[in-house]
Amino acid sequence: MTVTDSEPVPEQQDASRLRVVLGMVGDKWSLLVVCNLKEGPRRFSELKRTVDGISQRMLTVTVRNLERDGILTRTIHNVMPPHVSYALTPMGSTLCEATLPLLEWSAEHLALIDDARAEYDTRADTPPAGSVGNQLEI
């Protein structure tokens, strides 16, 4: 009854899903942490060492969000000295697999992207009188 009218068109469903994924892993660190757990559980300090450049604060925030989303589990080991380990859930593993094509794409296109940027910047740097700054079509 709270449904107002027609069901959303496919494009809007895509958009909604994209927003969910990006909200989860679209930030600077989440996917890097997830990828570092691919091989197995890691402790907080291991992650901090492995995920290059991450601050303690951002690692804490990132793993908290991923735990909340059900991507990884946080386990406290009551030993001396105490430590905490993080591991992917099954859902986290499938997420990891789902990002693999994107990783491959990146590997294949890294050079082409650099080329495209260089070419674009060249065109942008020199916009003299007779030059063709943009594709034209009449």
Added chain:
Amino acid sequence: MTVTDSEPVPEQQDASRLRVVLGMVGDKWSLLVVCNLKEGPRRFSELKRTVDGISQRMLTVTVRNLERDGILTRTIHNVMPPHVSYALTPMGSTLCEATLPLLEWSAEHLALIDDARAEYDTRADTPPAGSVGNQLEI
């Protein structure tokens, strides 16, 4: 000769690639724009209408970056009134395909994510004396 020492380990390669992809499409709008070009070229105003909630400024910024990265082309049609159309490059199309698994993953796990969040928030809201706030393991 400029190479200092050993080749980077696979994990670091992954990380570097992830940073590239995230830098390109990890923002709020890029993937939404790309997905809206999947079916074919679109004009600026069409994109603005279709990509729900995007401001004129952000659409301009987003398509400029995607053009620079070689993901889409910008074509100016010299008619009255003048208009501009955007289309995916072959590289843009392959990027789009590479994100499909992530889209499917999102579709399959949306409900589970909501459940995980709800459960996490419930545990967080009520951390009374005898409760088990976190997984423990000795």
Added chain:
DNA sequence: CGGTATCCAACTGGATACTG
């Protein structure tokens, strides 16, 4: 060891007004 708390700089992105 694995956090939390606080502060602050930089960036993101929305609103609005103006332009060719």
Added chain:
DNA sequence: CAGTATCCAGTTGGATACCG
């Protein structure tokens, strides 16, 4: 129509210091 320019609020994230 398709921008550009400006301003500004909100968020992200780094540095630092302290805590159980």
